[in-house]
Amino acid sequence: MFSRLKEDIQSVFHRDPAARNFIDVLTNYPGMHAIWCHRITHPLYKNNWKWLARFLSNIGRWMTGIEIHPGATIGRRFFIDHGMGVVIGETAEIGDDVTLYHGVTLGGTSWNKGKRHPTLANGVVVGAGAKVLGPIYIAENAKIGSNSVVVKDVPEDATVVGIPGKIIPPKNERKVDDARSAIAKKYGFDAYAVSADNPDPIANHIGQILDHLHLMDSKVAEVCREVKKMGGDVCDQAIPGLTIDDADITLAEQNAARGREAKQESFDPQI
Template sequence: MFQRLRDDIRCVFDRDPSARHTFEVLTTYPGLHALLLHRLSHGLWRLRLCWIARYLAFLGRWLTGIEIHPGATIGRRFFIDHGMGVVIGETAEIGDDCTLYHGVTLGGTSWGKGKRHPTLENNVVVGAGAKILGPIRIGEGARVGSNAVVLRDVPPGATVVGIPGRIITPRSDEDRRREDMALKMGFDAYGTTQDMPDPVATAITRILDHLHTLDQRMDENCHALRAMGAQVDDSHIQEIRADELGDLASLPSQGQTGAGSPGRGNT
C-alpha cells in the first residue's frame, strides 16, 4: 500500500512541473486526494460494502470535485491534473501511467447492467474536457485531444481529436510541402492548430496550394518564352515578406500556441 502511495506521489512530480515538494502534493492536490479515497472505496466495494463505498465516493466528490465510482478499476501511477469535473463511471477500467485533465468524462451510453464504460490501456493521456463514451477501448499510448468526443475504439499510439473523434494520420509529403510554402510567405498556417483540424487553416491550405501551382506555372512559362527568344524575366520570383501580409502576419505562430492539446499541467 505504501509503495503504491509513493508511486502516486512520484508520478505527480513527473507530470506536473509546478509540484515543489511532497508535503505540498499531499495537502493541495485534489487529484491525489480523489485517488486515495477511491483506493479505499474500491476496496470496500469489492468486500460488498457498497453503501459505505458509495458514501465515501460521495465525500470524495464533495471535497475534490472529482467523481469516481467505487466500482471503477484504476491502475498504478494514475494522475488527474487540476481535476475539477472529472467523472469516471462504474465499469471503467484504467491501466497504468494514465493521465486525465479536468472536465474529462469516462461515461456510458446505455442503461444496461453490463460493461458500459470505456477501457483505457497503459500510458493513455486524455485532454481537458474530452468525453470517452461507451464500452470502447483506448489503445496503449493513445492521446485524446481536448474536448474530443470519442465513441469508437482507438488503436494504440493514435491521436484522436474533434467531435466526433477522428484519428489523426501522420503528415504526408504534401503537408510538409504546404508548410514550406507557408514559411516562404512568412505565415505558418499550421501553428494555430498543430495536429488539430481547423476550418481557417484548411482554407489557407487551399490558398497555399493555389499559390504554389501558380508559382510553378509562371516559372515554367517564363522559361519556355525565354527559350523561344522572348525578352522575359525568368529570374527567381521575389519572396513575400511577412509584413506584406497585413493581419495574417499577426496570427500566432507554432511556438506561441498549443492550447487544446493534451500535455503537461501548467498550474
C-alpha cells in the first residue's frame, strides 16, 4: 500500500512542475485524494459491498469535486491534474501512466448495462474539458485535445481535436499547412489556427481563402514570368502587407456599441 502511495506521489513530480515536496502533494492534491479513495471503494464494489462503496465514493466526490465510480478500473501512476469536474463512469478502464485534466468526462452513450464507457490504454493524455464517450478504445500514448468530444476509437500515438474529434495528421504530412502559412505571411496575415484539418468552420473558411490566394498568386507569378520574357516590367512592384489601423478598430467598436444600444431601446420588458 505504502509503495503504491509513494509511486503515485512520484508520478506527480514527473508531470506537474508546481509540485514542491512530498507533504505538498500528500495534502494539497485532490486528484490524488480521489484516486486513493477509489482504491478503497473499488475492492468493496467488486466484493458486492456496493452501497458502502458508493457511499464512500460520494464522500470523496464531495471532498474533491471528482467523481470516480467505484466500479471503474484504474491502473498505476494515474494522475488527475486540478481535477474539478472530472467524471469517470462505472465500466471505464484506465491503463498505467494516464493523465486527465479538469472537466474531463469518461462517459457512456447508452443506458444499457454492460460495457458502455471508454478504455484508455497506457500513457493516454486527455486535455481539460474533453468528453470521451461510449465503449471506445483510446490506444497507447494518444492525446485528446481540450474540449474535444471523442466518440470513435483513437489509434496509437494519435492526437485528436475538435467536435466531433478528428485525428490531426503528423506534421510531416501537413503540406497544405505550409503553403497556407507561406501565403499568409506574404500578405501580412496571422495564420494561427487555419490548418487544413481544423474543425473550426471559420478557420476552415479562412484556410480556403488562403488556398485561393496561393493558387492565384502562383498563376500571377507565371503570367509575370511570361510578361518579363516579352520585355514588360509591370510585375516589379512588391505586394504590400495588409494592416489594420487603430482608427478602423475604434470605428468597428463604435458601430458594435450603436448596434447594442439599438437592440436595448427596441426591447420591450413587458410581458
